[in-house]
Amino acid sequence: MQLDDLRIFVATVDARNFTAAADRLQLSKQFVSRRVMALEASLGVRLLVRNTRKLAVTDLGYEFYERATRILADVADAELAMSSQRAYPRGLLRVSAPLSFGMVHLSPLVGAFLSSNPEVRIDMELSDRVVDVVGEGYDMALRIGTLADSTLIAQKLAEFRMIACCSPLYRNTRRAPMTPAELARHPCLLYGEEARTGWPFEIDGMVRHIEVHGPLRANNGEVIRDAAIAGIGVALLPEFIVAGALESGRLVPLLEAFASRPITLYAVYPQHQQSSVTIRAFTQYLRERFAKGWGA
Known part of the structure; x- marks a missing residue:
């Protein structure tokens, strides 16, 4: 069993779809499907039930998913600890944010963040629809108000009236x-x-x-x-x-x-991204800037 197979399996369960998981991992759908089948063969159990529209996860599949997620998180933590002296934000960051908020308050901040982190690239979609973070391949999203129940990790960025x-x-x-x-x-x-x-x-x-x-x-x-x-x-x-x-x-x-109680702005991202240096840096940057107020 390889760590890459665990990553492929976790991404497939998160996306409930081989195509979306493949896009997320930048692999072919056929390769992702073959690796999951090979993982099932090596374990001798059925992890996923395939049908024409989406994947269902078996009870054993859920148990294995939880264990695999913990293993990958531990590995990521170990890698981060070993490379903490040289870890810095880099790579592509796909972000979804509400349209009005993004245009008024996020847009002026993106340039400064990129200037300070020259090895980061940002692909941002501003839309008032609630995107499927995992299924649509986003690294993180900004959400306002009460969050629906989800497996996503949520970090509070700010409150506003x-x-x-x-x-x-x-x-x-x-x-x-x-x-x-x-x-x-x-x-x-x-x-x-x-x-x-x-x-x-x-x-x-x-x-x-x-x-x-x-x-x-x-x-x-x-x-x-x-x-x-x-x-x-x-x-x-x-x-x-x-x-x-x-x-x-x-x-x-x-x-x-x-006036009712303030509502909250959150950054949300998948569990497998919780050790991402780039997400952590961008989230902390936004938290610090939003703490200065909303005047525009």
């Missing part, structure tokens, strides 16, 4: 809401899934979701922010999207006494 706001013109021409319940009388500008989930506010020590309605819904925060600046209605947006408009006076905050 959700801010209810409107334009000064809107506030001066209509009676501003004094409590979240009064939002029922105002046109609200909906960001993402808010039309379904409502807006969270802290009322009497508990977070409650207030049903809101309005003339606009968009999955891009800048669209909602600009509509609020134009005086169309009230918006509830992340601090990193509205910080500049609040500072310039184009927007004014509302319902500050009812």
Whole structure:
């Protein structure tokens, strides 16, 4: 049994697909399939059940996957310990990040990181869809808010507030809401899934979701922010999207006494990447830069 076969098997289980695992490992699909079959033959057990659409993992396969993952992590730790004096970020880093956040706050930081780490290359996709980190071959992704249950490792990078706001013109021409319940009388500008989930506010020590309605819904925060600046209605947006408009006076905050708890920005990555020097360096760099604030 070879370590490379363990790596191939773990990547295949993570991806649930020979093609995705092969792309991830930069190997041919046929080679990945043959090595997994050879591993099963050497162990004398069935690890995977193949069908036309995806792979299923047997009970023995799950047990072997957990052991293989621990072995690979131990090997990576040992390699890192032996090379700590010469370990430095290098190679290709594939990153997925939310569109608005990436354009406003991630984009200005990437150049400085690359300048400080000349042997790193970054392939970044900005999109508001939740990508399949393992299946689509990403090394890491940035996620905002509550994380779904996952085998991915999550590292907290920062927290930021959700801010209810409107334009000064809107506030001066209509009676501003004094409590979240009064939002029922105002046109609200909906960001993402808010039309379904409502807006969270802290009322009497508990977070409650207030049903809101309005003339606009968009999955891009800048669209909602600009509509609020134009005086169309009230918006509830992340601090990193509205910080500049609040500072310039184009927007004014509302319902500050009812602000809900901050939401969290995470870096997430597969378990087999936990010893990556490049991911660790980029994550630490972002954590330090975001700690300086969100003004834009």
